[in-house]
Amino acid sequence: MIRRLLPHPYLSLVLIVVWMLLVNRWAVGSLVFAMMLGIVIPLMTAPYWPDTARLRAPGKIPAYLGLVLYDIVKANWDVAMIVLFKPRRALQPAWIVIPLELRQPEAITALASTITLTPGTLTCDLSEDGRALLVHCLHAPDPQSVVAEIKSRYEGRLKEIFE
Amino acid sequence: MSPALIAALPFVGALLPGLLIRSGRDVAAMSCAAATFVALLGLCLHIPEVMAGEVVTARFDWLPSLGLNASFRIDGLGLLFGILILGIGLLIIAYARFYLSRHDPVGVFYTYLMLFQGAMMGIVLSDNILLLLIFWELTSLSSFLLIGYWKHLPEGRQGARMALTVTGLGGLAMIAGMLILGHIVGSYEIGDILNAREAIQASPLYLPALLLILLGAFTKSAQFPFHFWLPHAMAAPTPVSAYLHSATMVKAGLFLMARLWPVLSGTPEWFYIVATTGLITMVLAALIGMFRDDLKSLLAFSTVSHLGLITMLLGFGTEAAAVAAVFHIINHATFKAALFMTAGIIDHEAGTRSIARLGGLRKLMPITFVIGTIAALSMAGIPPLNGFISKEMMLEEATHTVWQGNAHLISVMATIGAVFSVCYSLRFIWHVFFGPERDDYPHKPHDPDFGLWFSPALLVVLVVLIGLAPQFFAGWLVEASAAAVTGAHPHPHLALWHGVNTALLLSLAATVGGVLLLVLHPRLLALRNALWRPDAKAIFDATTLSALQLAHRVTERFSNGSMARAFAAFCLTVILCGFWAFLSGNYAGAVRPMLPIQPIPLIGWVLLMVATGCMVAFHRIRLLALVLVAIIGLIVSGCFVYLSAPDLALTQISVEVVTVILLLLALNFLPKRTILESRDGKRGFDAFIATLTGLGFGALSYVVMRSDFAMPSIANYMLETSYKLGGGHNVVNVILVDFRGYDTFGEITVLGIAALAIFALTETLLAGASGRRLRNWVHEERRAGARHPLLLVVITRLILPITLVVGVYIFLRGHNLPGGGFVAGLIVSIALVSQYMASGFGWAQERNRVPYHAMIGAGVTCAAVTGLGAWFAGYPFLTSTFGYVELPGLEKFELASAMGFDLGVFLCVVGAVMLALNSLSRIARQAGETVNAEPMDINPSLFKGDR
Amino acid sequence: MELLLSSAIGVLTAAGIYLILRRRSFAVVLGTTLLSYAINLFLFSTGRLVVNQPPIIESGVTAYTDPLPQALVLTAIVISFAMTAVTVMMALGAFLEGGDDRVDMPRADREPGVSRIEAGEGR
Amino acid sequence: MEMIGEIIVSALLVVGGFFGLVGSYGLVKLPDQMTRLHAPTKSATLGVGAVLIASLIWFPTQNGDVTWHELLITLFLFLTAPVTGNVIAKANMHMNWRPENIPGPAEDTSWSTYAHPQHDRK
Amino acid sequence: MNHILIAPVVLPAVMGALIILWMRADLLLQRVFSIAGTALLLGVALYLNWMASSGEVYVYRLGNWAAPFGIVLMLDRLAALMVALTAALALAVQLYAFGSGWDRKGWHFHALWQFQLMGVCGAFLTGDAFNLFVFFEILLIASYGLMIHGGGPMRLRAGVQYIAYNLAGSTLFLAALGVLYAVTGTLNMADMAARVAMMPAEDTALLRTGAVLLMLVFAIKASLVPLHFWLPSTYANAPGPVAALFAIMTKVGVYAILRFYTLVFPQDTVIEGVVMELLLPAALFTLAIGQIGILGTRNLGRLAAFAAIGSVGTLMIAVSQFTPQATTAAIYYIIHSTLAGAALFLVVDMIGARRGDLWLRLDGVMPGNGLIAALFFATAIAVVGMPPFSGFIGKLLVLDATRDTPQAIWIWGTILVTSLIAIYGMSRAGSLVFWKAYEFQDVPLAKMSPAAARPGPIPTKLEPDEHIQDLGDAASPALAASAVGLLLAGIVALTVFAGPVTRFAADTAAQLHDPSIYLGAVLDNQEGTK
Amino acid sequence: MIGFALGFAYLCFGIAMLFCLYRVVFGPGIADRVLALDTMTINAIALLALFGIDKGTGIYFEASLLFAMVGFISTVAYGKFILRGDIIE
């Protein structure tokens, strides 16, 4: 019953937050309306999200987000320096392949997004069998270390959260 | 019987053959004859009154403001022509019954004939010149139909068109002439006009009116130089020729001259134009007629000649000449109709009308011989036949007439004309009936049945009787009609014998000369064949052909299907007219101060300029052009934000993205590049026009922005009352859903219609040739495998619901903040589009439960019903109301009826956008697109175990 | 600012007209799109230019820009969107049916018995 | 308090402006299409993010109204940036790169951009 | 407040919406409801005429807003007449569409038809300049849909031209409205009139520009040379009944010119002469180009289109005089040319269905059919303005109304000379089409079934899970012919009752040329509004 | 101080816009231009936010939000067009 009423509970939560951010007012009426939306809209869009995302350890999400945020700021600075000061010829771009252990689409998406959002790396493609990500690095003198860092720093954590 | 009824009877008769044709040819003919007979009877009943000098009138108001009324009159002239038309008409109906073959559609023939008869009766009985004009043109039309009656004959088609063109030309001139005449008199009633001789002849417009009216009369009566159409009208069946082209229609011109004789004649202009034209026509046509080989052609030219004779008489402007003219009208009608019927009999029985192939018919066709000979002798003016008398009168008048101080010119010329006339008349007799019998006639000739010779025989009897006792048989009619023509009361004494006078001597000379010419005919013919002579038909054909080609060229120039030409004309027109309008007014100068230019708007301006320039430079790379469209749209939206129009910015940017998506969908099937086709010169010209237009419009907008409202804008009221009376803080939204909600109602209808049109077009395309072409479609471009990338699909699963929430927010807050039903609809559409882009339209569509058609219908209905709701409160359509509602436990919120309206807008927008996308997607699927089973290409969670 | 906007309107118009004068329907569509930008800006500017006075009633604020042209432009935008959609579709249809995306009517529209190849109007 | 708010906001604005500029500069400076793709999707993200956060902080310090709208936009940008980067990268791969010049994922497979989806149905 | 004023707009709108909502897959239902809707519209229109005949001008204040702030609908004699003409024309032509089977050659014919009527009626009734634009767009977009109904390469190509040209026209419309608003600060036509009358004489340049640009917009709709380029291919390629309905479309432009330049910009205001000086030469050229086109074209469909242009020329000559007498003539001619033009398009369509094409060739004769030939000749006579039909009377009225103008000689000369060209062209066309072959027996009318020969596209699905009901061979040539007969009957009635009609037209013209009642109705006495 | 910071940020994003324009004009590829458009959108959002701070109003929030959505949708659309031709297959 709950499953049928709330096909994607986390989505419902997100929507409630989004509505409250939108109306910009903490009032009971708004919350009630937000909850109505949180129920109705996922029901309406449920056909387009047929399978369900499982979260094994949702509690670890904030820590992960903090880590990513920190990495974004740090990497931004690095990339800025590269852009500003590194001569074109000294730039060593590289394609790297990241073998995936994650299986859930949502988890892979999270990983890919993290890679893209942290400057210097960019998720370009998924392999045909879904077991590897193609990542482009702006400046990677040592591509293998990048692969290792991504796998340990992000994939591992995401695996804990999702699977 | 009322004159109106007499004029109407033939038209009633015209309906009968159509209704009765299934009963057979005889019934059709009988019914027409009956109608004609009744009309004739009705007319004759008025003879006593007319003889007593009365004018019988009937009048119905038709279009009094114009002066066009259905007024009819019977006076002597009308009586004369009426008797001719109906009397000869009766004979023609009988004659035609036997003349037409069983293959000819007789019902059609009689209908046309009766239409014509009615039109003629209308002309002669009209008491209003505008009404007369109507009947006048009707004769042209019905004669067009009759000449073209034998549709298989090309000469029939050409002759009919020629007749219509020439008489149509005259008719149009006459319209102008009659309108001028009516303008001078102040009335179009003939009764009034006939009393206004002084006013007319004193008017400066007299000459134009005269010329225009005479142009009509001359073309109708085939006067030089419009004489050429009549012989070509001989393609009509002989009964038609006999009726229209000898006895009636061609006399309409004469009738008109006679009708207006009291007010138009008597001036030098009249004399020189009319008499001279008549004289030339008489002589020239007789000369041509002498050499014609075709019997009907000979008769046609003789008709032209005789019409010229009568015209000349009318042109003399004296009462005696008018009497002669009237009398000759009668005589000519009798003998010429008889002659045409004779020619028709010969054609019918011998199978040819060519004089060269005839001869010696005297013994084979004795009855025809007698009839034809008597009629032809009358035409030649041989006593004691009626033609002689009127010709004598003509010569008599001619001797009294002085032309430019020359006392003999006219009589000499008239005599020469008479010589020719005698010649062709005798030739008709001699070359057809006399000489040896031949053995090479197309058919073995013999006299026809009684039905066919009865009518001409009757006419010939009249020829003889009038000749022998003119005063008894025709005097009264001539007197009455001459009285009507001249307006005086002449008492003509018609007699066979006037004693020996100049006219008789001239007549004698003419007869002798005619015989002499007949003897010399073969040599003259050879001489004439050796001479160059203008071929009127060739000239006419060349004229019409070049007119046709000219018209074609002009038409091509003004509609050659070139869009660029159309647009160039459009731009130039707008620019020239706009400049002219501006410069011809008073410009008070720029009054409003300008806003200072800030750096960021300046950068925006640079962006816009460069992007627009790139657009022109790169437009042939179509995808790039679309990217540039998006950039321009972005900057324009930014401009709206900067200049205090947040709602505009929202709408502009969301519309732009949907537009780009539609364009991308279409571009998938269109060529990806535009070929460079225009030459440099053309591009230069286009650039010139574009620059001119841009300068003009830019300047206009500058002037507008620097000017002030001449009077306070109505927008101030809206700002004041938007919240108080409209219940919304967002004035733009209140204007949209309340002040000008009706506009918005129209606007969403436009959107809905657009989607319907797109859908309908798609279906048509798919069902037609395009559908077949699409089934074999091969995409030009190499395609990647990334159909539904995982990343996109997963993110969209979040984006879609979030965007929907945003849509709800924008929808609800629109009345007070930027937003509203329209933008919300677009946002929801965009959200759905993102879903379709992620997982494909087909896949997503299968999960959609709302038909888009229904959304559009429901949207329009919802808006309309919200609007109509106001009726129940007694208010006009779209009157909105609002209130503040408080539900327990929740804070107060506003509920405006305009929200119902906005909901309609919302539904319509979503339905329309989605239906359009649906259509494009259907095209793609027709072109071999498949529908994916899974929402994403690669779903690693579905792959179990190791690879 | 008025100069910037009016010159922008002029340039958009000129570019739009130039594109409309091309011979292929896609360019014409692009041209009409540019033209509609130009006209929207123009219509908007008839309320005269004002910075940061959006027509949204707030207490204490007295100066607002003219809201009426904005409402008119909104209507115009929507309508021109609908028109563009139909034009695009029709251009696509004409291309699919006729095999080329010219806008000029071929001679076969006006002359009997002219095939497109003959008239030099193939793809 | 107001002063501190102003300082933070100013700092965030400067930071945002800097990264925004650098991101777009990278678009001009970087040598090929793949490297150019890095600059804007990152620096611009932080650049805009900083400005939005500045805005988020600015309003409460000025008039006490808290507005969370900017957070929403930031969220939205962070959510969508990976997708746009991904799509443009794929487009680049499709248009400008041959599969041979990119390291392959494993034996027998290729990157999805170069693959052909199998499970389509008519 | 009389709610019936909004009916000519809401009725077709709701009818169109309902057709989409509930009957989109059922042609029979569509036919029934569509024709019922049109008939009802005609009834409403006649009632409106009865109302307007009192001489009063009725106002309907939408949203209950006072003028000039809200939008108003205005009913005067002219508006009522135009609405009635539209409804009558639509009814007859709709019967033809049934009879010829055109309505089943594609989708949404009836919905688009109703929306087209909505647009046309709305344009006639509105009293607001911008709302006029909106309704122009409605009628245009519906006409785009109708114009390409049935598809085909040439028709679609012509459709692209039609829509592109009119997009440019709409752009110009907005520009003109923008200028007028920027000067007068209002959109309500009556209010604008009042403000124009008070306009200072030293600042007229912008107002003049706006007035002229607006005139050009209407000139496009009316297809005045040199803004006529869109018309020939459009009308010639449009489906017969659609082209026939379009006979009212050019009249919308003419109506708007009449309305605006008698009400808002009458001749005696500061913008004096600005329109007259342009309009008359354009009208004369239009007449000439149209009539020359009748002779110069090689296609019967284009011939009908050029005839439409020619009729606009004659009409605009009368309009350009802006005198009550000339306006009377114009109003009479509007009715005449609408009926005659529509009838001509229908007859041409019948010929096309019969003959396969419409080229005017020597060998292009159609199998004889007396009825079609008779209909063609009757229509042609009406169109070229020969007696006995209303075209002649209309022409007389125009000639009569223009005789005192300084340009009379040009006007008369052009009208009369081009009439001759048209007569020759029309007779040539008719004789080429009907007279070449000689059939001894007529092919029965029943064999003429245009749509039956070419079955329409009937897709299996409209939207998912929606199946379409096919009426099969739904064409009825007799119905089609009677529809033409109805139009001709209208022409005959217009001829016979020319007196009463011109009296009505004169009253209408008088009302137009004395806008005080109109202005008073809108601007004074606004009790009950918000 | 905030004024200077605002001016600096305005300038940065303004110049950033011009940098994007450079890529629009000189490409060379279509993907470069799409990327430039995407970046422009983001810069525009920043400019909107700056404008809001400058004028002390939150009224332009909806526009920013919509810019973000539209930037995303159009970039994906162009990308899909390059990849597949049909963007909603």
Ligand code: NA
């Ligand atoms: Na709004």
Ligand code: NA
């Ligand atoms: Na992005």
